[in-house]
Amino acid sequence: MPDLIIACLSQKGGVGKSTLARLIARTYAVAGWSVKICDFNTTQLTSYKWAKLREQNQIEPHIAAEPYTSPTALKRETANLVVADGRPDSDQSSMEIARMADLIVVPTGLPLDDLEPQLMFANELVAKGIPKEKILFVLNKTTESRTAVLEARQYLTSATGFLVAEQDISAKTSYQRAQNHGYALSEVGQNIGTLEEKADLLAAEIVARANELGETV
Template sequence: MAYIIGMVSQKGGVGKSTLARMMAREFVAGGMSAKIADLDTQQQTCTYWAGRRAESGVAPEVQVQSFATVKSAIEDSARFDAYILDGKPNASEQTYEIARASDLVVIPTGQTVDDLHPGVVLAHSLVKKGLPTHRIAFAMFKITGSDRENAAARSYLEQAGYPVLPGDVPVSTAYGSASDIGKAITETPFKSLNQRAAMLAQNVIDAMAERAA
C-alpha cells in the first residue's frame, strides 16, 4: 500500500508542483516506486515537466499521469510505494478529496502574509471539514535570506495551530532553470541548493512516515 502525499494550495505560484516533482524524484532516487497524479487537468504542470525530463534524457525516470478525478487517481496508487496527488492551484472540492485520501497534506507557502494567510485559511477549512490537524504540514518555499522574516513566517503558522516542516527552499533562478529541462530542484548544478532542497524533502518523508504509522 502506498504512502499518499497531497500537495494543495489556496493560490498558485507558491511551489506546490515544484514540491511534488522534487518528492517524486527523491523517492525514485532512493529506490522506491513513486508516481505523481497530476490533477490540474488545465495546466498539467507536472505532466509537461515529465515530458521535458524524458526529452532531455534525465534519469531516473519519474512517472506522471494526468487524472480527471481523485477517485480515478487513487485507484492506481496501490502499485507504488509513494503516490503524490498534485491538486489544482486553488481550493475546491477536489482539494478536500485529496486531503481525505492523503496520509500527509503539505501546503507550501512563501513568507509574506499574501502567501501565509491564504494557506492558513485553506488549512482551517480542511480542519473544519474533519481533517485532523496533525495530518497537515506547511513547507516554506521561495524564501529570502532574511532569518527574521523566515522566523516570523514560521511563528505565524505555528500560532495558527499548524506544524511547519524543518528546512526551506530559497528563491533561486537555478531552480527554475532546472525545471525548464525536466529536472527537480535537487538536480541543479549547485550542491548547496540541492542539499537545501533535499533536506526539506527528507523532512517531508519523515513527517509522512510518522503520520502513516
C-alpha cells in the same frame, strides 16, 4: 492501492505545489520506489510536462506522471507512491484529495498575502475533518531575511498547532532553470551543491513526516 499518497495542495496559486510534488517524487524514485505524479492542474499540467521533458532528456530515475481529474481514482493506482499535484483552490476536489492523502504538503510564500489564504485553507481542511497532524507547511521562495522566515513561521504555528518544515526553500534562478530542463530541486548540479543539499534536507523532512504518520496508523 498505493503504499503512500502525498498531496501538494493550496488555495493560493504559484506557491510551489508542482515544485514540491516533483521534489518529493524524485526523492522516493531515487530510493527505489515506483512513483506516479497525478497532475490535477489540468489547465497547466506543469508536472506532467516536466515528466515528459525529463524522459526526453533521459534523466534518471524515470518519473511517471499523468493528467488527473478524479480524486477517488488515486486509490486504484499501483505505484508505491502517488504524489497528487493539486490545482489552486479549495474546492470539493481538493478536499477529496486531502481526505485520501496520508500527508498534505502546503507550500507558502512569506508575504501575508500568501500566508493568510494558506492558513485559511489549512483551517478549512481541519474543519472538514482532516487531522491537523497530516498537514505540513513548507516555506518556499524565501529571501535572505531570516527575520521574515521567522515571522512567517510564527504566523503559521502560534496558536494553531500546525507544523512547518524546518528547512525553507529560497527563491533561486538555479531552481527555476533546473525545473525548466526536467530536473528536480535536488538535482540543480554539483557546483551549486548547497541548493541541492537544502532541497534534500526538506525532502528528508517530508519523508520522515510521512514515516511518522505511517507508524501512528
